[in-house]
Amino acid sequence: MSRSVKPACLHPRLLPWFDRGETDFQRCADCGLVLRVPMPTAAQLDAIYAALYGGEQIRSGRTNQESGSFALEQYANHLVAHELKPGMRLLDYGCGSGALLEMLRQRGVDAIGLETSAGARAFCREQRGFDVHAALDEVAPASVDLITMIEVIEHLIDPHAVLEQVRTRLKPGGRLFVTTPNRRSLRARLDGGHWREATKKFHVVLFDDSSLARLLEATGFGPLRHLRYSPVQRPGAARWLFSRAQQALGLAGTLCFVAGNPG
Numbered sequence: 001m002s003r004s005v006k007p008a009c010l011h012p013r014l015l016p017w018f019d020r021g022e023t024d025f026q027r028c029a030d031c032g033l034v035l036r037v038p039m040p041t042a043a044q045l046d047a048i049y050a051a052l053y054g055g056e057q058i059r060s061g062r063t064n065q066e067s068g069s070f071a072l073e074q075y076a077n078h079l080v081a082h083e084l085k086p087g088m089r090l091l092d093y094g095c096g097s098g099a100l101l102e103m104l105r106q107r108g109v110d111a112i113g114l115e116t117s118a119g120a121r122a123f124c125r126e127q128r129g130f131d132v133h134a135a136l137d138e139v140a141p142a143s144v145d146l147i148t149m150i151e152v153i154e155h156l157i158d159p160h161a162v163l164e165q166v167r168t169r170l171k172p173g174g175r176l177f178v179t180t181p182n183r184r185s186l187r188a189r190l191d192g193g194h195w196r197e198a199t200k201k202f203h204v205v206l207f208d209d210s211s212l213a214r215l216l217e218a219t220g221f222g223p224l225r226h227l228r229y230s231p232v233q234r235p236g237a238a239r240w241l242f243s244r245a246q247q248a249l250g251l252a253g254t255l256c257f258v259a260g261n262p263g
């Protein structure tokens with residue numbers, strides 16, 4: 001079992017995962033991460049993104065990478081109501097063209113971004129006027145109160161290394177707000193290797209609640225809060241009940257954790 005680049009976890013035992021559809025995923029027997037094997041190289045991922053991050057999409061302020069604006073509005077409202085206090089500084093890791101940053105600014109939040117795509121970064125800086133970094137080493141250590149990673153970690157070749165670095169950018173007592181598709185969701189179970197989130201070729205790591213918690217703890221975060229939180233809660237009692245039931249059973253589509261930096 002060869003792994004061409006530094007893997008997302010360093011455990012040796014990998015087991016086949018999907019038997020149809022995306023059959024290049026394997027599950028780590030030790031930590032439960034489901035990884036693409038071989039993991040694409042950074043250059044291969046860049047080629048996938050280059051096709052998605054077309055100039056037209058960036059100029060219009062939208063890319064295929066970003067969550068829908070309804071979900072981002074829900075996150076912005078949640079962050080302002082529950083995770084932020086006045087004067088706190090937020091960094092959105094993987095900010096894309098800056099949709100969430102814009103919503104947070106409208107709500108009075110001091111927010112900066114980090115984006116590895118040069119095109120999206122330029123849009124976010126030039127059209128939206130945000131302070132956007134290309135890499136974490138441009139961000140001063142212990143300078144941020146809250147870091148958001150909305151549907152980002154499933155894209156990372158080495159989430160372990162990134163999360164370790166993310167934590168150092170947080171002030172002691174600062175928090176990481178992280179969301180990712182749930183590989184144990186009802187949809188994922190029904191669709192197997194044809195699950196929409198698995199078929200996105202830039203998704204290279206798939207998480208469930210325990211593997212995400214384990215990764216956060218392994219990278220020094222704690223305490224953890226698993227939010228039973230649905231970002232796309234639309235109105236209607238029946239929808240609300242179905243959503244709550246899915247959340248209670250661990251079958252919801254999105255995992256959401258708040259992880260503290262003990263300092």
Ligand SMILES: [Zn+2]
Pocket residue numbers: 009010011028029030031032033
């Ligand atoms: Zn592992």
